Amino acid sequence: MEPQSFLKSAAAGCAATLPMSVWMLAAQHFLLPGRERYPLPPEQITEHAAEAVGLDTVAENEPALKAATVFNHFAYGAAAGALYAPLRSLPGAPVVKGMGLGLFVWTGSYLGLLPATGLLSSAKHHPARRNALMIVAHLIWGGWTGVLAERKR
Structure with a gap:
């Protein structure tokens, strides 16, 4: 497999994080009841990660936390997007x-990596509507990642 396949998939995953994020913010605002509108997982994860490495100034500073959250979410989208590269050669719609x-x-992430690292509790402990919001978000991200990674150009 060529390195550019991983790079193209990573770029696709990064770009796909935008429509994912738009869905997450809109769904949080319009579909969740008020008591479930607390910060979304990317912000919670970033805050916990900053605290874990002693960056309390980031965790406690709203603008810095928001900026770090955006950066981390898009970086994670790129890293996870690279996983699409081996799928490109498989049959099926992107x-x-x-x-x-x-x-x-x-x-x-939500049932394994994040709980294992202590950055977020298992999805088993999250409200069903928030889990549904995040599952749909990942379907949006994945769909866009596939389409963009296999785009001819």
Whole structure:
């Protein structure tokens, strides 16, 4: 597999984080009841990570936390997007392969990696509506990642 395949997939994952984020913010505002409108996982994860490495000034400063959250979310989207590279050679529609990757990333992150690192509690402990919001967000991200990674140009 060529290195540019991973780079193109990573760039696709980074770009796909934008429509994902738009969905997350809109759904948080319009679809969640007031008691569930607390910060979304990317912000919670960034705050916990900053605290874990002693960057309390970031965790406690709203503008710095928001900026770090945006950076981290897009960087994670790029890193996870690189995982699409091996899927490019498989048969099937890019959007479907990408959505499968999105579900894989959500499952691995929210039920495995994040709880294991202590950055976020397991999805099993989150409200069902917030989990649904995040699953749909990852389907959007994955679908866009697949389409952009296999785009001819």
